[in-house]
Amino acid sequence: GAGVSQSPSNKVTEKGKDVELRCDPISGHTALYWYRQSLGQGLEFLIYFQGNSAPDKSGLPSDRFSAERTGGSVSTLTIQRTQQEDSAVYLCASSLALLGYEQYFGPGTRLTVT
Amino acid sequence: AQSVTQLDSQVPVFEEAPVELRCNYSSSVSVYLFWYVQYPNQGLQLLLKYLSGSTLVESINGFEAEFNKSQTSFHLRKPSVHISDTAEYFCAVSDEGSGGSYIPTFGRGTSLIVHP
Incomplete structure (x- = not known):
């Protein structure tokens, strides 16, 4: 079946512009996660959704970051007024549920802020 | 909060040699443990x-890892590596966390860099 998809695969934007990153999880997966992967930094957890609800937004780096999920499916991560330090690969993952289930990762969106 | 330590950022090894990738985590009553692999690109x-259940788990391509509760470790091993094992390996730990979230x-x- 189809895996987790993300779009765009690459995004180059100018400092100060807003960007929207999209994630399509595996159908039926109730949990969805956003991570940021920077070179040599591993995976930084940003936010997760259980259904359409995001119980804990404390992982978002600043108030310029926001995320939403609709219909228990597609999620968008929005970064307003992008900064150069936002440059990274943004990964989305989904799982059947939260408790101990395997995460399935998308290919990521490489964001470059110039 | 849970923390996961992978002590070695890079492990070079020759083909057919054994390898161990180390993973330690901060103590917790109940954890779920994972190893993920990211091949180039x-x-x-x-x-x-x-x-x-069994503290020793295996993958289909010859890797194995052992959960050691007393040492809070989940090291990954393979007795004989191949060139194709060259990749980035991530250890992940899931526990009850804040509000029972179980976020890894x-x-x-x-x-892991395998040389011919």
Whole structure:
């Protein structure tokens, strides 16, 4: 079946512009996660959704970051007024549920802020 | 909060040699443990996981990991590596966390480089 998809695969934007990153999880997966992967930094957890609800937004780096999920499916991560330090690969993952289930990762969106 | 330590950022090894990639986590009553692999220019994929039962878990491509509760470790091993095992390996630990969220915490990753 189809895996987790993300779009765009690459995004180059100018400092100060807003960007929207999209994630399509595996159908039926109730949990969805956003991570940021920077070179040599591993995976930084940003936010997760259980259904359409995001119980804990404390992982978002600043108030310029926001995320939403609709219909228990597609999620968008929005970064307003992008900064150069936002440059990274943004990964989305989904799982059947939260408790101990395997995460399935998308290919990521490489964001470059110039 | 849970923390995961992968002590080695890079592990170079010759083909057919054994390898161990180390992973330690901060103590917790109940944890679920995972190893993910990221091949060059690919996304992360699950290699193996420990949820309960036997403390030794194996993957289909010859890797194994052992859950050691007393040492809070989940080291990954392979007795004989191939060139194709060259990849980034991430250890992840899931515990009850804040509000019972069970969000996995990832280590920084270990780059396994297999030389011919």
